[in-house]
Amino acid sequence: MILHRDDDPTRRPILVETGDFHEVTDIITLPAESKPTATWVILLLMSLSLLSVMVGMIGYLFWEGTGVWGVNIPVGWGWAIVNFVWWIGIGHAGTLISAILFLFRQKWRTAINRFSEAMTIFAVMCAGIFPGIHVGRIWVIYWVFPLPNQMSAWPNFRSPLLWDVFAVSTYFTVSVLFWYMGLIPDLATFRDRATTKIRKVVLHIFSLGWRGSARHWQNYERAYLILAAISTPLVLSVHSIVSFDFAVSKVPGWHTTIFPPYFVAGAVFSGFALVETLLIIARQVFGLQKVVRMHHLDNMNKFMLLTGSLVGYAYGMELFIAWYSGNVYEKFAFYNRALGEYWWAYWIMVTCNVVIPQLFWFKKIRFNIPIMFIITIFINIGMWFERFVIVITLHADFLPSSWGYYRPTWVDIWTYIGTFGLFGTFFLLFMKYLPQLAIAEVKGVMPEASPHFGDAHHAPVGAKSGANSKGH
Amino acid sequence: MEKTISEVKPKVFGVLAEFSSPKDVYHAAEKVRDKGFKKWDVHSPFPIHGIDGAMGLGDSRVGWIALFAAMAGCFGGFGLQYWINMFAQPVVIGGKPLNPYPAFVPVTFEPGILFTAFGCLLGMLALNGLPRLYHATFKSKNFHRFSDNGFFISIEAKDPRFNLNETKKLLEDIGGRNIEVLED
Numbered sequence: 001m002i003l004h005r006d007d008d009p010t011r012r013p014i015l016v017e018t019g020d021f022h023e024v025t026d027i028i029t030l031p032a033e034s035k036p037t038a039t040w041v042i043l044l045l046m047s048l049s050l051l052s053v054m055v056g057m058i059g060y061l062f063w064e065g066t067g068v069w070g071v072n073i074p075v076g077w078g079w080a081i082v083n084f085v086w087w088i089g090i091g092h093a094g095t096l097i098s099a100i101l102f103l104f105r106q107k108w109r110t111a112i113n114r115f116s117e118a119m120t121i122f123a124v125m126c127a128g129i130f131p132g133i134h135v136g137r138i139w140v141i142y143w144v145f146p147l148p149n150q151m152s153a154w155p156n157f158r159s160p161l162l163w164d165v166f167a168v169s170t171y172f173t174v175s176v177l178f179w180y181m182g183l184i185p186d187l188a189t190f191r192d193r194a195t196t197k198i199r200k201v202v203l204h205i206f207s208l209g210w211r212g213s214a215r216h217w218q219n220y221e222r223a224y225l226i227l228a229a230i231s232t233p234l235v236l237s238v239h240s241i242v243s244f245d246f247a248v249s250k251v252p253g254w255h256t257t258i259f260p261p262y263f264v265a266g267a268v269f270s271g272f273a274l275v276e277t278l279l280i281i282a283r284q285v286f287g288l289q290k291v292v293r294m295h296h297l298d299n300m301n302k303f304m305l306l307t308g309s310l311v312g313y314a315y316g317m318e319l320f321i322a323w324y325s326g327n328v329y330e331k332f333a334f335y336n337r338a339l340g341e342y343w344w345a346y347w348i349m350v351t352c353n354v355v356i357p358q359l360f361w362f363k364k365i366r367f368n369i370p371i372m373f374i375i376t377i378f379i380n381i382g383m384w385f386e387r388f389v390i391v392i393t394l395h396a397d398f399l400p401s402s403w404g405y406y407r408p409t410w411v412d413i414w415t416y417i418g419t420f421g422l423f424g425t426f427f428l429l430f431m432k433y434l435p436q437l438a439i440a441e442v443k444g445v446m447p448e449a450s451p452h453f454g455d456a457h458h459a460p461v462g463a464k465s466g467a468n469s470k471g472h
Numbered sequence: 473m474e475k476t477i478s479e480v481k482p483k484v485f486g487v488l489a490e491f492s493s494p495k496d497v498y499h500a501a502e503k504v505r506d507k508g509f510k511k512w513d514v515h516s517p518f519p520i521h522g523i524d525g526a527m528g529l530g531d532s533r534v535g536w537i538a539l540f541a542a543m544a545g546c547f548g549g550f551g552l553q554y555w556i557n558m559f560a561q562p563v564v565i566g567g568k569p570l571n572p573y574p575a576f577v578p579v580t581f582e583p584g585i586l587f588t589a590f591g592c593l594l595g596m597l598a599l600n601g602l603p604r605l606y607h608a609t610f611k612s613k614n615f616h617r618f619s620d621n622g623f624f625i626s627i628e629a630k631d632p633r634f635n636l637n638e639t640k641k642l643l644e645d646i647g648g649r650n651i652e653v654l655e656d
Contacts, residue, residue, distance in 0.1 A: 021517060021621035146552060154556045158565065163578035166549075170582040174589040181593050185619070189517070192616035208603035211610070212618040214501075214527055216600040217519035222532040223596035227589060230542075234585045241578055444518035451498035451520055 019448050028186075028439050029193060031286050031432060039285060040432060047424030054418020057411055058133055066136050068411045075394045075406035080130040082387040083416050085242055086270070087127035088168065089263070089383065092235050093271020094120030095175060098182075099231035102224075108299060110441045111292045115282065116275045117179045118434075122426040123274075124172045126419040131164065160244035167241040174234060178227050181220075184210050186435040239267045246390060253333035253393040256321065262314035269307035269353070270383035273376040276300050280373050282431060291437055294367055301366040304379065308357035311386075315354065329398060336396050337389055341405060345389050352382020485608035485656040486512075486628040487639050488615065489648025494520045497623035500646040501526040504625060507642065511631035515609070515624040534595050541591025542584050549583035550576055608654045626654070 036044075061068055071078040094116035101109035135141055144165045146155055155162050188210035191203035210216070240260035247259040276297065283292045322334040337346050356378045359365045365372065396403045430436075447453055491497040494516065501514050505528045514523055553576045557563075562570050597603065609615045609626060618624055625648065627639050640651055 025517075025620045146556065152561070154561045157553045157557065157579055158568075158572060158575045163582075166579050166582040170586040173586060177589045177593050181596070185518075189619040192619045204605060205603075208597065209605045209607060210602070210619075211607055211615075212515040212517060212624075213600070214514035214516065214520070214523045215529065216602070217516070218524050218529060219532045219534050219596045219599045221519055222534040223538070223592040226535060226538045226592050230585050230588050233581075237578070237581060237585075244578075440518040449494055449518060449520070451494050451522060451526070453493070453495055 019446065021443050021446070021448070024442055024446070025189060025193075025439060027288075027290065028435050028437050028442070029190065031436065032190065032434070033193065036432060037285075040428060044425065044428045047421045047428060050418050050421025051425050052421070053414055054129075054421055057415040057418055058129070060411060061133060061415070062138055066134065068409060070406060070408045070412055072404070072406075074397055074402050074404050075392065077391050077394065078406060079388075079408050079412040079416060080134045081245070082384065082391050083419065084127050084130040085263075085387045086384045087123050087130075087419065088171075088242060089239065089267035089387075090271045090274045090380075091120040091123035091127065091171075091175070092239055092264070092267040093275050094118070094123070095171075095178075095231050095235040096268055096271065097275065098178065099228040099235065102228040103232060107445045108296050110438055110445055111296045112275060112279060112300075113441070114182065114436060114438045115279060116271075117175065117182065118427065118430045119275060119278065120175045121172070121179060122423045122430075123271075124168065124175060125426070126423050128168055128172065129419065129422075131168070160241065160248045163241045164245060167238045171234060171238045174227075174231060178231060181224060181227065182438055182441075183434065184208060185212065185220075185440040186438060188212070189439050190435065236264055239264045251393065251397065252327070252329040253322075253337065254390070256318065258314055258317060258321070262311070262318075265307050265310040265314065266353075266383060266386060269304060269311055269357075270380060272300050272303050272307065273379035273383070276304075277373065277376045277380065278427070280369060280376075282436065286431065286436065288436070291442065297369070297372065298366045301360045301372055304357055304376075305360040308353060308360075308379070312350075312354035315350065332396075333393055337393065340396065342389065342392050342395070345385050345392065349382050349385040349389050352378045353386060356382070483656045484629045484636065485654040486626050486630075486634070487636070487643060488609060488612055488624055488626045488650075488652045488654055489643035490614055490617070490650040491623040491625065491648060494623060496647050497625060498523060498526050500625055500643075500648065503646045504627065504642070507633065509627055509631050509633055511628040511634075513626050513628075515615070515618040515622075515626065517619055517621065517623075520623075533599060534592060537595030537598075538588050538591045541587040541595070545587030546580050546584035548587070550580040553579055608656045612652050612654060614650045614652065 069078060069080065071080070097109055097116040098113040101113070132138075132141060135144075143149075143153075144155060144162065155165075184207055187203055187207035191200065191207045194200040194203055240263065243259035243263035246254040247256060249255060279292060279297070279300075283289060319334055319338075322330045325331075336342075356375055359371075359375060365375075392406060395406050443449055489500075491500055497514055497516065498520060501523060504512055505526065514520070514527060516523070550573075554571060557570050564570065609618075609624075614622065615624065616622075625643065627634060627643070629636075633639075636653065640653070643651055
């Protein structure tokens with residue numbers, strides 16, 4: 001059963017203060033059933049403007065060709081792949097929170113899983129744009145798929161770039177299915193509370209006639225469990241395959257076996273940072289302090305401390321192997337990263353990803369919202385620079401005569417900024433019109449949900465709640 | 473509203489009773505199970521732990537559907553690559569074999585996952601008979617609470633042990649409130 005296996009009925013989960021199912025429904029449905037706030041409308045308009053900037057930039061790119069970007073030989077991969085890897089890495093935390101924490105029966109995940117699943121979908125959309133538009137001849141983009149055609153030509157299945165197509169499209173589809181499946185019971189809750197005709201009809205269709213039947217729940221829970229179980233290796237495989245884009249090539253500084261685990265750790269790291277950034281904002285804007293508690297933020301901070309340290313270890317190991325390998329090209333690649341023309345990018349990366357997250361060793365900082373908010377922003381910047389540092393290794397390869405310096409153009413910059421508009425628009429619409437928290441799951445982890453609630457052989461519920469609810 | 477005897481009576485779908493907590497509905501379900509009913513159901517806002525045991529349900533079959541979907545995805549993915557590289561477009565690149573199966577692992581794995589995900593969602597819906605936009609329970613004036621804080625037991629008239637008055641009485645005896653007769 002969902003989230004019940006480790007049930008200790010003597011302990012009220014830190015998740016919900018209330019013992020009333022109806023109150024939970026009211027809290028979570030409130031934003032969707034009330035009028036949009038001014039803050040929300042302003043944020044949506046800002047997002048829409050950025051989104052139109054992105055659409056304009058992409059239109060210009062299609063019209064003019066990829067020459068409007070700063071990419072050229074020797075740096076044939078510029079901001080586009082940096083942004084792609086960055087966005088898709090961000091998405092990974094969402095799957096991780098919903099799938100891995102589910103498998104480990106971490107009840108606290110219910111506070112953040114719906115957000116992070118939504119975030120995954122929108123981040124993967126932003127990520128998918130870049131490989132989609134970078135091809136030059138956009139009208140033959142369907143060549144990436146193995147479709148029969150008049151040339152009898154097929155894609156090259158030995159290329160990591162093709163593996164990427166399969167990994168990313170599978171990842172997007174599975175994330176959408178997982179998310180939608182979680183939404184079905186909650187959409188039924190929305191349907192049953194709907195007052196207007198249009199809401200009733202739309203929600204009735206999308207909730208598929210869900211009627212909370214125990215026979216249905218049984219199949220539902222099994223299906224959800226399997227989806228969680230397959231999403232876990234999926235998320236690891238996706239970022240491993242993304243790292244193959246680099247690792248399978250023979251460029252010094254890229255051709256290393258550490259890349260898959262190092263990319264996965266970095267992805268989780270940046271994803272948790274962005275989930276927390278958004279969560280802190282959403283918590284304030286929508287008044288979710290009762291459900292998203294300090295304890296959850298603390299758990300996420302610990303996750304970032306762990307993955308940040310893993311990333312720091314990977315940086316150190318890369319340097320060590322470059323020296324230990326005795327390979328001059330490898331040695332030069334890392335010397336050049338840290339002390340060459342792009343030294344500033346390398347040290348921004350190290351500061352943001354390795355040094356700053358170490359502050360999370362201090363409990364005071366893990367429980368201080370403004371400071372953790374700033375740290376998460378630093379992590380997001382640092383992880384963008386990590387990908388930049390890796391990609392930019394290209395600027396000084398084997399022959400000094402072909403070295404060059406890469407600069408993004410204004411189109412590069414505005415396309416990237418524009419993707420925040422895409423992300424923001426979808427995220428704000430989600431926050432307003434869909435259940436931000438998994439209503440059924442939140443209810444399911446309350447002690448009152450147990451069929452043995454209040455039975456004599458259990459200690460009184462809530463006895464330890466004070467000890468467990470750190471902060472508020 | 474008065475009805476004449478010539479009017480056809482609407483068909484009875486079953487009886488619906490409301491319970492106030494997961495605990496109540498759980499123990500009530502045990503009693504309905506012990507009476508030997510087969511066509512009945514429990515409705516709750518979230519899955520109640522152990523309710524399948526209290527109702528005497530067997531195991532879910534979604535796993536089998538997912539397994540077959542996974543096999544189809546993996547074999548399909550590998551088969552596609554093998555066929556393309558061995559038969560449709562055999563090109564020797566760098567003197568490497570036509571069938572470098574380690575390079576085919578990603579596109580074997582990913583379709584396997586993709587098909588499993590579809591198998592889970594569609595299999596779950598198919599086993600549940602969803603989407604189904606009409607159901608007799610939706611006519612009830614109380615039933616909308618199932619998605620909020622209400623817990624219900626419905627016993628269908630199709631069950632061989634169903635008897636309108638006795639079943640109503642049974643639901644009352646085991647603690648049911650707001651007992652309703654549902655018409656189909």
